[in-house]
């Protein structure tokens with residue numbers, strides 16, 4: 627499977643309206659092929675907007691944004707997307723949900739049956755291909771959504787808070803599973819999250835955005851060996867990364883240590 631490069635130069639996004647709203651300002655970022663990048667920032671800072679621009683679902687207002695050297699104009703080929711809500715179709719079996727992108731692309735389903743079986747196995751869903759979404763737990767549904775995003779071998783996987791709706795334990799497990807799947811596929815991943823630990827655990831680099839308008843506040847290289855066990859999160863090395871990010875949020879006025887104050891949209 628090939629892996630995409632993304633090149634953002636001075637990307638700005640202004641939503642029209644009265645008054646217009648600047649969601650992104652001066653975002654410059656080069657994402658390497660096969661890199662796993664987490665985009666972390668407070669609620670409303672433009673994370674989803676940036677992801678939607680990369681997906682070609684939203685037009686940028688200024689700057690340049692390229693995938694594999696070409697300007698992004700409309701959804702590029704070979705992009706898989708996973709959202710917070712799994713968006714599985716309840717009336718289709720898991721297998722038929724996973725095959726949806728193949729049907730949309732009018733490609734022969736038979737050519738993808740083997741790939742589907744492999745993905746189901748990779749996601750621990752071998753026995754669930756014939757079930758309906760309602761027969762699966764939240765974590766299993768999200769794993770099926772990931773299989774669907776991967777079935778057409780995307781070179782770029784875009785994930786918008788894919789585990790945000792899951793309970794903490796399931797979310798931990800999904801983090802480990804996603805890492806395992808990605809180590810097999812090695813496509814480029816852009817992963818949007820509010821969770822500091824999740825961002826660090828998964829990423830090669832964590833891109834921290836400031837409150838709106840979203841600007842890059844810092845980019846943190848995560849130099850922890852892979853595969854990473856979940857227990858890595860209890861090590862001092864891991865703590866140094868999360869501490870640095872928390873300090874950044876503190877400096878931006880987003881985390882208040884005094885009792886009684888609530889952290890704004892940023893989870894541990």
Ligand SMILES: Nc1ncnc2c1ncn2[C@@H]1O[C@H](COP(=O)(O)OP(=O)(O)OP(=O)(O)O)[C@@H](O)[C@H]1O
Pocket residue numbers: 641642643647649667668669670671672673674675676820838
């Ligand atoms: N289609 C739109 N039209 C106008 N404004 C929009 C649109 N989509 C997003 N916005 C605004 O742009 C800003 C950034 O939104 P965005 O959803 O990208 O933030 P986010 O960081 O992903 O937030 P969250 O973490 O809460 O999902 C917000 O102020 C939002 O209200």
